[in-house]
Amino acid sequence: MLFKKTATFITAIMLSFAALFTPFPSHAEAHATNSYQSLENTINAILSDASIKSAMTSVTVRKASTGEIVYEANADRKVTPASTLKLLTAAAALETLGEDYRFTTDVLTDGTISNGVLNGNLYLRGQGDPTLMKKELDQFAATLSKLGVKKINGDLVGDDQWFDNIRLSPSIDKSDETYYYAAQISALTLSPNADYDAGTVIVDAKPTKKGYKPKISVTPDEGIVTIVNKANTVAKGKRNTLSIKRQHGTNKIMVSGNIPVGSSKREWVTVSNPTAHTLAIFKSSLSSKGIKFSSTSKNVRRQAPDTAKVLAVHKSMPLKNLMIPFMKLSNNTHAEILAKTMGKKVYGEGSWNAGLRVMHEYATSIGLDASEWHFEDASGMSHKNKVSSAQLTELLLLVRNAPWYGSFVKSLPISGIDNRFVGGTLRNRLASPSVKGKVIAKTGSLNNVKSLAGYAETKSGETLVFTILTQDHKDSTLPSIDKIATAITTTPIY
Structure with a gap:
């Protein structure tokens, strides 16, 4: 810079x-x-x-x-x-x-591509890259599209086995878990912008008209996060009491309090289960390229088999x-x-x-x-x-x-x-x-x-x-x- x-x-x-x-x-x-x-x-x-x-x-x-x-x-x-x-x-x-040192994220399959159909599972495998963003997932989707994939007859699998299953260090209190500084640690995680606060989404709140709910947006705007908007727009000059917090143990982000006309508020809020969140965003990226899954496909978490074929690789910036x-x-x-x-x-x-x-x-x-x-x-x-x-x-x-x-x-x-x-x-x-x-x-x-x-x-x-x-x-x-x-x-x- x-x-x-x-x-x-x-x-x-x-x-x-x-x-x-x-x-x-x-x-x-x-x-x-x-x-x-x-x-x-x-x-x-x-x-x-x-x-x-x-x-x-x-x-x-x-x-x-x-x-x-x-x-x-x-x-x-x-x-x-x-x-x-x-x-x-x-x-x-x-x-x-x-x-x-660079973190690696790759896309693999245990199947084959024939006539635009991937017959097999699609794996997204992470090694903890905190700089991975939606644009990289979009690029993965573009690569699959160039390979001719239009449909996937298998599951979308998140492989986060590079790390163990413990997501929070012992020092994290329950009351901290909504805040960006206490994000869950996963080998497959996503950052919302170039500050690279992995495992979070950015929630923006903007007032509308007095007496109406404020407008709430989330970055990235797909995924497993849902917004429960119980906030209210109040007159200009009133105190901003808006609260944006994730309900513990869920991916519901509760927005409450008052936001005055002429103001705004932005919060980085953690997600519960960064692996599932990253998979959901990746599925959206695939959909934007016209790649569909069969009706029986699921988003699941497990390790990619050693025999899986690598289709695309992303390397992070060096340490x-x-x-x-x-x-x-x-x-x-x-x-x-x-x-x-x-x-x-x-x-x-x-x-x-x-x-x-x-x-x-x-x-x-x-x-x-x-x-x-x-x-x-x-x-x-x-x-x-x-x-x-x-x-x-x-x-x-x-x-x-x-x-x-x-x-x-x-x-x-x-x-x-x-x-x-x-x-x-x-x-x-x-x-x-x-x-x-x-x-x-x-x-x-x-x-x-x-x-x-x-x-x-x-x-x-x-x-x-x-x-x-x-x-x-x-x-x-x-x-x-x-x-x-x-x-x-x-x-x-x-």
């Missing part, structure tokens, strides 16, 4: 990345000299403020060039990392799968490109899909148990203390996940030596850059001229948990590696976290 900026700003960003790409030598666990005393005093003052003082915190700052500790406060305290856990997930995936929407937008579904994919590659088991085992083993292999990392998912959704700022900064240091580090650091949000695929979750934070573009870091956010971990360029052009973890505070600690990040970039180092 391209965005406009001045030549001076381009130069500043390039210099920042040049510093970030510079490998560091082997480092000792040592404290830097007192040239950082001013920074230490500033951070101490921030952490002593009433707005964060009662929070459980863990903060570590290191020199990227040597690994020396510039600042630490409760560095070994284990705190819930929220989405900063994705730093480990991303690094493990790049190491285990490789930058050029290094997927890293951008994954990390910039902090996509939970991508994290969990990558975990199961790592488990499948290393242990032949597309499960959370296998995937998280790979992540622990990766941590050990690069010199981290895996016993200091406790996690039950790969996205950071669980409040039971725990790690210290010391370990996260160590990870951020060690990955700088990896051959895929360029893809890793490029995927991190950049402070104050309003382009979603550049600034990501930091696009509206740290935007002052002295900080804009100088913090490249992963954000984390859960109820009463806020975190930030990554790289920052100091006033003197040095790169520091930092992690700020906070939890158990009734008010948001984001202002304090941003003050610390600002201090790292603006405090003079003598």
Whole structure:
């Protein structure tokens, strides 16, 4: 994605990345000299403020060039990392799968084509591609049409056996299941747009006339989702109380409340059973090409036989490109899909148990203390996940030596850059001229948990590696976290 900026700003960003790409030598666990005393005093003052003082915190700052500790406060305290856990997930995936890894989705048959009729079953087989969209299913349908298929005397079969049957990680509460950040994980899933929130549909609500129901549309507009519209259009200026939620255990999306004239509302809503949803959309794509099924055909789920013939194949973008929407937008579904994919590659088991085992083993292999990392998912959704700022900064240091580090650091949000695929979750934070573009870091956010971990360029052009973890505070600690990040970039180092 391209965005406009001045030549001076381009130069500043390039210099920042040049510093970030510079490998560091082997480092000792040592404290830097007192040239950082001013920074230490500033951070101490921030952490002593009433707005964060009662929070459980863990903060570590290191020199990227040597690994020396510039600042630490409760560095070994284990705190819930929220989405900063994705730093480990991303690094493990790049190491285990490789930058050029692509997800495969294919169409197969166990039958033969004769006189426009496919006598046999048609299989849609997935490997968890979170970027699969309706346009790819339309292309599959077009390929079958070119092969002369007009009718199918068999079932439409979804093969999602690449992953196990567990759809939700242990941390997902029943109340979360309607929301995009808690989508079900399936090896055969579909995204509604290029944000790639797999396993969801986009629901748009627009008011009509006062006293009438609003207009509701769904993307993609076919499939197994049904809308129950109990909402009402109210006068302009009234409060928007519209609610769009999926009824638990069903594919009924309930729309209720009031929407005022002149407003609108959009929600990403999860589907129950992404495999069935993807199959239904594929059947619609086939129908649009004039391909019909016999009256006895069914949509079913099972594994394609080894003897099935491949008719069409789609490869996803490489992992290094997927890293951008994954990390910039902090996509939970991508994290969990990558975990199961790592488990499948290393242990032949597309499960959370296998995937998280790979992540622990990766941590050990690069010199981290895996016993200091406790996690039950790969996205950071669980409040039971725990790690210290010391370990996260160590990870951020060690990955700088990896051959895929360029893809890793490029995927991190950049402070104050309003382009979603550049600034990501930091696009509206740290935007002052002295900080804009100088913090490249992963954000984390859960109820009463806020975190930030990554790289920052100091006033003197040095790169520091930092992690700020906070939890158990009734008010948001984001202002304090941003003050610390600002201090790292603006405090003079003598």
